[in-house]
Amino acid sequence: MTNPFAALLAWLSGVFRSKTKAKKAAGATGAAAVIVAAAVFVGPWEGERTEAYLDRIAQPPVWTVCYGETRGVKAGDRYTSAQCSDMLMKALATYRDGLTRCIPALPQQPEGVQVALVSWSYNVGTGAACGSTLAKKANAGDWQGACNQLPRWDKAGGKPVKGLTNRRAAETKLCLNALKGT
Numbered sequence: 001m002t003n004p005f006a007a008l009l010a011w012l013s014g015v016f017r018s019k020t021k022a023k024k025a026a027g028a029t030g031a032a033a034v035i036v037a038a039a040v041f042v043g044p045w046e047g048e049r050t051e052a053y054l055d056r057i058a059q060p061p062v063w064t065v066c067y068g069e070t071r072g073v074k075a076g077d078r079y080t081s082a083q084c085s086d087m088l089m090k091a092l093a094t095y096r097d098g099l100t101r102c103i104p105a106l107p108q109q110p111e112g113v114q115v116a117l118v119s120w121s122y123n124v125g126t127g128a129a130c131g132s133t134l135a136k137k138a139n140a141g142d143w144q145g146a147c148n149q150l151p152r153w154d155k156a157g158g159k160p161v162k163g164l165t166n167r168r169a170a171e172t173k174l175c176l177n178a179l180k181g182t
Contacts, residue, residue, distance in 0.1 A: 031096065034111060038092045038118045039085070041174070043067055045119070045167045048084050052077040057156045067091075068123070095121045102130035103138045112178025113143060116150065116171040123167070124153055147175035 046068035052075055055064040063073040066084035069091060079087065096114070099121045100106050106114060117138075121129040129135060134149035150172040154165040 031093070031107070034096060034114045034118065035089055035092050037111060038096070038115045038122075039088050041115050041170075042092065042119050042122055043088065045123075045163075045170075046088075048081065050079050050081065050084060057161065059157045092118055092122060095126055098126035099129055102126075103135055105138070105141075109143060110178035110181060112174045112181075113147070116147065116175035116178070119171055120150055120153060120168070123164075143179055144176065147172055147179065150175065 048067055049065060052063050052065040052073050054061045054075075055070070058064075058070075062070050063075060063077070064070050065073045065077050066079055067088040069084075069087055071091075096106075096118045099117060103117070106117065117129075117134075120134075132149065133152075134146045137143075137149060138146040151165070151168045154160050154168045156164065
């Protein structure tokens, strides 16, 4: 059986590569397209849980629901799959906007770079993302260096977490492959 995450990454990479030349000629990738692509990428990593649960990896533990949403979540909260998808799209738009405020050139980057960095920001938070060496490298125009910072963000509670290590590897690959097409 093939790894579904590897298959998803391969498909996304192919989509981004095939669009790169057209998108470069057309200018920046539209925000809506990035959000949809980010949702497709983030969803499998976060997993959907329609009933609130206490995420004990976070320190302190935090109530979480749907695709990793923590804002305003409390014990007993329940959502439909459609509500979870809508919540994810809105959250990703918020995280993309926050990341764009601290990395103003992000919208001019290939879609794969944007998706990888929005996924990372959604996972670590805009504050941590914007204060990072990754953001500093991106703002200095070192996009490859920025992509190569992603693997450093694989810890929870100071300890490496295999799922985060795998996610960061997928984000890094997506980010770097998108840059190769430019």
